[in-house]
Amino acid sequence: MSVITFIIDDEHYSAKEGDTILQVTRDNKIHIPTLCYLDGLSTFGACRLCVVEIEGSPKLFPACTTKPTEGMIVRTKTDRLKRYRRMIVELLASEGNHQCAVCVVNGHCELQNLAYEVGLDHVRFPYLFPHKSLDATHKEFVMDRNRCVLCTRCVRVCHEVEGAHVWDIAGRGINCEIIADLNQPWGTSESCTSCGKCVRVCPTGALFEKGASIGEMQKERGFIKFIVNARNKSEWVHTAHEEE
Amino acid sequence: MTLEDLRELAEKEQTRQAQFEHRILYCSSAGCVSSGCDAVKTEMKKALEELGLTKKCELVGTGCLGLCGEGPLVFVHSDPTLYQHVDAAAARRIVEEHIGQGKKVQENILDMNDPFFSSQKKIVLENMGNINAESIEEYIAAGGYEALAKALTEMVPEEVVGEIRKAGLRGRGGAGYPTGLKWDIVRKGVADQKYVVCNADEGDPGAFMDRSVLEGDPHRVLEGMAIAGYAVGASQGFVYARAEYPLAIDRLKTAIKQAERLGLLGNRIFESQFNFRIDIRIGAGAFVCGEETALLRSVMGRRGRPKVRPPYPSEKGLWGKPTVINNVETYANVAPILRNGSAWFSAIGTQKSPGTKVFAIAGNVKRPGLIEVPMGIALRKIVFDIGGGTPEGTQFKAAQAGGPSGGCIPTEHLDIPVDYESLQTVGAMMGSGGMIIIDNTSNMVEVAKYFSEFCMDESCGKCIPCRVGTKHIYMMLEKIIKGDATEEDFELLKELCMMVKETSLCGLGQSAPNGVLSTVRFFKDEYLVKLKKSGAPGTIVNQPAAELSPAAAKEA
Known part of the structure; x- marks a missing residue:
């Protein structure tokens, strides 16, 4: 297997062929913010938080899908990237109905962590306050679309790992929504196995266990990588939690 | 079908056409359909029958004659005369006076020496106004399927790709990627199955090029696709057409049936080893499905959402197989290039953008x-x-x-x-x-708002910058038009536009702010006159909570 040597933020790193820039940065404890990406799931490339600069191109590249080439010079923390990442989180904050103080995942929320990380002390865009529905028909879990950031981790984990494909997306643009089966109450879904994987990978409080009160819903997002590794490579090792 | 059979068919059709002294071609594209060409056709047919001129004059529906604003248009081919604004009365007069007595109907004549016609150069549209849009025989009589025959009988796939490369043909869908290069990648790809896809999901407001080509000369597109299939080693093609183009889809269906009947599509085309089928897939009206990766997903019956490239469709397209995807107009250029040679084509236009x-x-x-x-x-x-x-x-x-x-x-x-x-x-x-x-x-701000609204409505919602960014761009423009925006808002709008442009996932998001950015660049004054000075009475300046003094915070 050939090794690729390239530069991230003025330091030399090596990558295995097929690795993405994000994998290399994670292996080397370089932090790049992500949201839709989750170890163990297919890459979606949609949140655009992990975009990096590559010397020689005016374009920005998502670290989660871009593979390094020999001698590539990557920058992950330029002023432009910081400004854009802040604005992306700002857009998310304005898009949903995110009320941290009364949220089940307050303190364990990836969106909240991102907001701290990018320095989102205020939002310059008007809040959209959309009318979104809450689905509490499932016997164990709740889907609150007000808190959804449309990362589609639930869609992917259900399709790729559980194999049930309960979740999908309806509508388009700003009206996109996660739906169960053919847009029916979750509790009536015959495809749902109640495995709870979607709840555990959800970055926000959009999916949570019934009975959880403010700040009580802790998530365990690393277990998917454990399952996928065990299945594909028969390696029963816990490597998770590093990006929590 | 062999090349000799094809030429025989062409001759037969030419003889058939020659027996008529006159040929009246009325425009039967959607533009003239909406201005009433059906009534014109009925009236002309009736008049021809009444005057016993059916043996002398043939009446056929042809493709778009160009001047859509002056329709319905009628072209008398034998004695080249173009008539505009033809209503039923004028239609009758054309038959009675022009065909019957040889006197042109002066009131409706359109001057064909007008620069509208003389400044044009027709390759893609060469058959418009010359052939019946629904007749494969007429297409063949005009040299149709000769290029496919030439490719299959005289050239190896590599030579076909080489000819397209030498011609310098670039993708007509917008980005201008060299077509030959794209084909070459697919040709070199190793796979048990490859595909050829035609993007006919034309969705830009005010655009009707692809529709007109499909309505007026569908065989040209099929021939181009078949040549592409031979060049890259594909046996299956798909035309992805939008449901809003019912007439184009009808004509395509007819054309595919005709080509299959004559063995120009199907198995062992021109008695070679080459098999090629074309099927139609109808889009459900999402603009984003014109983006190639979203289009391919839609063809496969999945949700039309773009995905990150690479891999490009030429490496992994439909069902993971190498796929050529080109626009209608690109395919329409293929047959003329093979017929006339790459040198002929590259001599037209500019060096970097031939044709x-x-x-x-x-x-x-x-x-x-x-x-x-x-x-x-x-x-x-x-x-x-x-x-x-x-x-x-x-x-x-x-x-x-x-x-x-x-x-x-x-x-x-x-x-x-x-x-x-x-x-x-x-x-x-x-x-x-x-x-x-x-x-x-x-007003240019209104123009920008119009295009922003379009982009907002058509955003697929996958990536955050486009999904939420286009919404805020639109709202910001509304605010500017109302006169409620400040200079800070304007600066924020510009930054937001740059962010959406540089971070969006697909080409649609990346170009969604162009309407604003280009009007800001060239018509900045129209924005500035609508802005409030910052701090002017009535403006609310967003202030971070942390910067408020405790006293001010209490008041608030």
């Missing part, structure tokens, strides 16, 4: 319609010579090229040559060929 481009001229212009011009023509010629300029009493302000992703080109850049690179230097793009002419009765 011609079809444009759909719309908006505030005297002669809206469908035109085909050599690449590199000055924009001024398109707007003023061909389009006739803006209506009396108004002044030209901008040409909006490239659809919602494109930009507005102002008066000072009117002499810019129309080719891929030059248009990009002024923040516009070639796009698929929609061109909307704007005069001084339009």
Whole structure:
């Protein structure tokens, strides 16, 4: 297997062929913010938080899908990237109905962590306050679309790992929504196995266990990588939690 | 079917046409359908029968004659005369006086020496106004399927790709990627199955080039696709057409059936080892499905959402197989290139952008319609010579090229040559060929708002910058138009536009802010007059909570 040597933020790193820039940065404890990406799931490339600069191109590249080439010079923390990442989180904050103080995942929320990380002390865009529905028909879990950031981790984990494909997306643009089966109450879904994987990978409080009160819903997002590794490579090792 | 059979068929058809002294071709494209060409056809048919002229004169429906604003259009082929605004009465007079007595109907004559016609160069549209849009025999009589026969009997796939590369043909869907290069990648790909896809999901506001080609000359597209299939080693093609084009889809269906009947599609075409089928897939009206990765997902029956490239469709396309995907107009150029040679093609247009481009001229212009011009023509010629300029009493302000992703080109850049690179230097793009002419009765902020609304409505919602960003761009423009925006808002709008442009996932998101960015660049004054000075009475300045003094916080 050939090794690729390239530069991230003025330091030399090596990558295995097929690795993405994000994998290399994670292996080397370089932090790049992500949201839709989750170890163990297919890459979606949609949140655009992990975009990096590559010397020689005016374009920005998502670290989660871009593979390094020999001698590539990557920058992950330029002023432009910081400004854009802040604005992306700002857009998310304005898009949903995110009320941290009364949220089940307050303190364990990836969106909240991102907001701290990018320095989102205020939002310059008007809040959209959309009318979104809450689905509490499932016997164990709740889907609150007000808190959804449309990362589609639930869609992917259900399709790729559980194999049930309960979740999908309806509508388009700003009206996109996660739906169960053919847009029916979750509790009536015959495809749902109640495995709870979607709840555990959800970055926000959009999916949570019934009975959880403010700040009580802790998530365990690393277990998917454990399952996928065990299945594909028969390696029963816990490597998770590093990006929590 | 062999090449001899094809030529025999062509001769037979030419003889059939020659027995008529006159041929009347009425435009049967959607533009003239909406202005009433069906009534014209009925009346002419009736008049021909009543006067016993059916043996002397043939009446056929043809493709778009170009001047859509002056329809219904009727062309008397034998004695080249073009009639405009033909209603039932005029239709009867054309038959009675022109065909019957040899006297032209002066009131409806359109001058064919007009620069609208003389400034054009027709390759893609060469059959418009010459052949029956629903007859494969007429297409063959005009040299159709000769190129496919030539490719299959005289050339190896590599030579076909080489010819397209040498011709310098670039993708007519907008981005201008070299077609030959794309084909070569697919040709070299190793797979048990490859695909050829035609993007007929034309969705730009004011654009109707692909529709007109499909309605007027569908066989040209099928032939181009079959040649592409042979060149890359594919046996299956798909045309992805939008449901809003029922007439184009009908004509395509007819054309595919005719080609299959004659063995020009199907197994062992021209008695070679080459098999090729074409199926139609109908889009459900999402603009984003014109983006190639979203289109391919839609063809596979999945949700039409773009995905990150690479891998490109030429490596992993439909069902993970190497796939050629080109626009209607690109395929329409293929057969003429093989028929006339790459040198002929590359001599037309400019060195970097050879050939011609079809444009759909719309908006505030005297002669809206469908035109085909050599690449590199000055924009001024398109707007003023061909389009006739803006209506009396108004002044030209901008040409909006490239659809919602494109930009507005102002008066000072009117002499810019129309080719891929030059248009990009002024923040516009070639796009698929929609061109909307704007005069001084339009406000450019409103224009930007219109295109922003389109982009917002058509965003698929996958990536955050496009999904939420386009919404805020639109809201911000509304705020500016209402007069509620401050200078800070304007600065924020510009930054937001740059962010959406640089971070969005697919080409649609990346180009969604172009309407705003290009109007800000060339018509900044129209924005500035609507802005409030920051701190002026009535403005609320967003202030971070942390910066408020405790006393102020208590008051708030």
